[in-house]
Amino acid sequence: MRIALYEPEIAGNVGAVLRLGACLGVAVDLIEPLGFAWDDRRVRRTAMDYIDHVAVTRHADFAAFRATTGTARTILFTTKATQSAYDFAFAADDILLFGKESAGVPTDVAAVCDVALKLPIMAEVRSMNLATAAALALGEALRQTGSLPGQG
Known part of the structure; x- marks a missing residue:
């Protein structure tokens, strides 16, 4: 399983997702352009020394990312979807894709994803923080597939 971030804009969110990936043993794909300098100290401050324990792959654009996905499903998480992540059967090799904080993903990217x-969330609010959403989605996917660290 992998987490993919489409054109993330906030260094702190990326750092938090890198730490999540390190803690749960999941690689992270970053689809450029990024909204910050990659050497931004805020990424390292949020990820702390965990950044050394996660496999990070940077892709020049979405096409370059898609060239690496093989037969794995790309699962888009979006507020525009109708199906709940809690009513979906995840597979161990799924790629969980999250859009940029300000705009999600464009329609052409959404169109090539296998599932949205x-x-x-409560109707009165727009969306969750990117790192929080990634944690909830990844936790459910790993729980379903029996891939959580420390599970029998």
């Missing part, structure tokens, strides 16, 4: 899922 949402994380249910």
Whole structure:
């Protein structure tokens, strides 16, 4: 399983997702352009020394990322989806894709994803923080596939 971030804009969110990947043993793909300098100290400050324990791959654009996905499903998490992540059967090799904080993913990217899922939230709010959404989605996917660290 992998997490992919499409054109992330906030260094702190990327750092938090890198730390999540390190803790749960999941690689992270960053689809450029990024909204910050990669050597930004805020990434390292948020990820701390965990950044040394996660496999990070940077891709020049979405096409370059897609060239690496093989037969794995690309699962888009979006507020525009109708199907809940909690009513979906994940596979161990799924790639969980999250869009940029300000705009999600463009329609052409959404169109090539295998599935679009949402994380249910209160109607009065727009969306969750990117790192929080990634944690909830990844936790559910790993739970379903029996891939959580420390599970029997």
